[in-house]
Amino acid sequence: MAATSTRLYCFTGGSVGPWRVDAVLPVIGMALVKPQRLAVSPASTTPPAPHSWQLSGITSNDRYVERTEKLALLNKQEGLGRPASTHAALIPIRKSAAWWALTQDERRDIFERQSAHIGIGMKYLPKIARRLHHCRDLGHDQPFDFLTWFEYAPEDSKAFDDLLAALRTSPEWAYVDWEVDIRLTFDFG
Amino acid sequence: MAATSTRLYCFTGGSVGPWRVDAVLPVIGMALVKPQRLAVSPASTTPPAPHSWQLSGITSNDRYVERTEKLALLNKQEGLGRPASTHAALIPIRKSAAWWALTQDERRDIFERQSAHIGIGMKYLPKIARRLHHCRDLGHDQPFDFLTWFEYAPEDSKAFDDLLAALRTSPEWAYVDWEVDIRLTFDFG
Numbered sequence: 001m002a003a004t005s006t007r008l009y010c011f012t013g014g015s016v017g018p019w020r021v022d023a024v025l026p027v028i029g030m031a032l033v034k035p036q037r038l039a040v041s042p043a044s045t046t047p048p049a050p051h052s053w054q055l056s057g058i059t060s061n062d063r064y065v066e067r068t069e070k071l072a073l074l075n076k077q078e079g080l081g082r083p084a085s086t087h088a089a090l091i092p093i094r095k096s097a098a099w100w101a102l103t104q105d106e107r108r109d110i111f112e113r114q115s116a117h118i119g120i121g122m123k124y125l126p127k128i129a130r131r132l133h134h135c136r137d138l139g140h141d142q143p144f145d146f147l148t149w150f151e152y153a154p155e156d157s158k159a160f161d162d163l164l165a166a167l168r169t170s171p172e173w174a175y176v177d178w179e180v181d182i183r184l185t186f187d188f189g
Numbered sequence: 190m191a192a193t194s195t196r197l198y199c200f201t202g203g204s205v206g207p208w209r210v211d212a213v214l215p216v217i218g219m220a221l222v223k224p225q226r227l228a229v230s231p232a233s234t235t236p237p238a239p240h241s242w243q244l245s246g247i248t249s250n251d252r253y254v255e256r257t258e259k260l261a262l263l264n265k266q267e268g269l270g271r272p273a274s275t276h277a278a279l280i281p282i283r284k285s286a287a288w289w290a291l292t293q294d295e296r297r298d299i300f301e302r303q304s305a306h307i308g309i310g311m312k313y314l315p316k317i318a319r320r321l322h323h324c325r326d327l328g329h330d331q332p333f334d335f336l337t338w339f340e341y342a343p344e345d346s347k348a349f350d351d352l353l354a355a356l357r358t359s360p361e362w363a364y365v366d367w368e369v370d371i372r373l374t375f376d377f378g
Contacts, residue, residue: 004330043328058326063252066294104297105255137247138328139232141193 007059008043009133011090011147014051019088019184027168029094029178038090038184040149055092057133057147064111069118076125085129085151086186089160091179092144099175100136115170124163127156144178196248197232198322200279200336203240208277208373216357218283218367227279227373229338244281246322246336253300258307265314274318274340275375278349280368281333288364289325304359313352316345333367 013021013032017039024034035052043056062070099107111117121130129151135142152160164181167173202210202221206228213223224241232245251259288296300306310319318340324331341349353370356362 004325004328008328056328058328060326061289062292065292067292070292100250103251103254103256103259104293108293134326136193137249137323137326139193139197139245139247140328 004058005044006042009057009059009147010039010041010043011055011057011149012039012041012048012051013037013053013182014039014048016048018186018188020187022183022185023181025181025183027179027181028176029180032092032180032182038182055090055135055144055147056138056142057135057144058138059131060134064108065118069122072122073118073125076122078126078129080129080131080149080151082129082151082153084153087152087154087157087160088184088186089150090182090184091148091150091164092182093146093148093176094144094178095146095175096177110172110175115167115172117167117170117172120163120166120170124159127159128152128163193247194233195231198246198248198336199228199230199232200244200246200338201228201230201240202226202242202371203228203238207375207377209376211372211374212370214370214372216368216370217365218369221281221369221371227371244279244324244333244336245327245331246324247327248320249323253297254307258311261311262307262314265311267315267318269318269320269338269340271318271340271342273342276341276343276346276349277373277375278339279371279373280337280339280353281371282335282337282365283333283367284335284364285366299361299364304356304361306356306359306361309352309355309359313348316348317341317352 013035015036017037019038019040021035021038024032026032033052039048041048065073102110112119121128131149133147133149134145135147136145150160168179202224204225206226208227208229210224210227213221215221222241254262291299301308310317320338322336322338323334324336325334339349
């Protein structure tokens with residue numbers, strides 16, 4: 001098992017970092033302040049200061065994916081950090097108390113049978129690479145439950161918007177009570 | 190959704206606390222030092238110092254329970270803090286990397302179809318009350334993945350041992366690579 005510290009990431013919106021913040025769009029609920037830059041750092045390093053906001057999340061085991069789906073995903077997906085992936089998005093999401101009160105079979109039914117969450121993501125592989133971070137059980141209060149980080153090439157921006165549109169109209173999204181959409185461009189200059 | 194801070198608990202083994210430590214038994218893997226007393230505190234309070242060890246865990250949503258099982262559990266279980274429940278156990282467990290690499294359907298299959306984890310617990314309700322705490326995704330390195338807290342009356346000690354014996358011989362336990370069994374008696378004097 002990977003040590004906790006190697007699975008924990010900080011996303012710091014402020015004046016430093018290799019990602020230029022192009023837009024911070026409130027999708028559901030409150031807006032976040034739009035900083036100039038975003039830095040992504042492993043939690044073991046000192047995050048940059050000062051900053052507008054800082055969000056933390058930890059990668060973890062799959063909660064819904066089944067083996068046949070996992071094999072299909074592994075077969076199609078590519079990793080983060082591809083040179084052509086100069087566009088990125090950070091999408092923090094919070095789900096409602098009603099979601100968390102559901103049992104595993106109920107959540108899986110909404111997540112995949114009704115909403116095709118895995119199936120929709122699969123359609124956009126390998127174009128859209130992603131990493132999911134969990135925040136809900138970090139032990140110190142976090143505003144969001146999940147932070148998803150996406151990377152893609154500029155020519156796949158339309159595909160990325162289509163992916164988000166499909167998820168946001170799915171039954172699962174009735175349980176999302178806060179969502180912010182942060183768009184970024186890699187700009188190390 | 191309950192705030193994180195109200196779901197986080199610290200278990201402190203030291204010289205203070207209402208629980209007298211009767212035994213600290215290594216079941217699988219390394220032993221822990223046996224302190225005199227154990228204190229259980231919400232994380233928002235200052236935990237007692239000095240101490241031998243301190244373990245933290247957070248209550249969270251169910252990971253495997255399905256609706257029919259949940260209804261049966263809710264119908265039979267009783268809460269912590271019953272006056273007759275003067276015996277308790279704290280059982281920290283770590284699961285192997287192989288467990289965490291399994292997909293949700295594989296883990297559910299081992300957990301319930303092969304091992305009857307929920308079914309075994311149900312047999313001992315309402316005698317044995319329990320609360321599960323997750324540690325793996327707390328964001329700072331924790332030695333264990335789970336802390337389970339059990340409470341029962343002295344006359345149900347044999348039933349509690351039977352419950353543990355059934356779980357420990359189940360296929361699920363092949364994935365447990367560290368387990369310590371800490372037995373306690375309520376003693377506020």
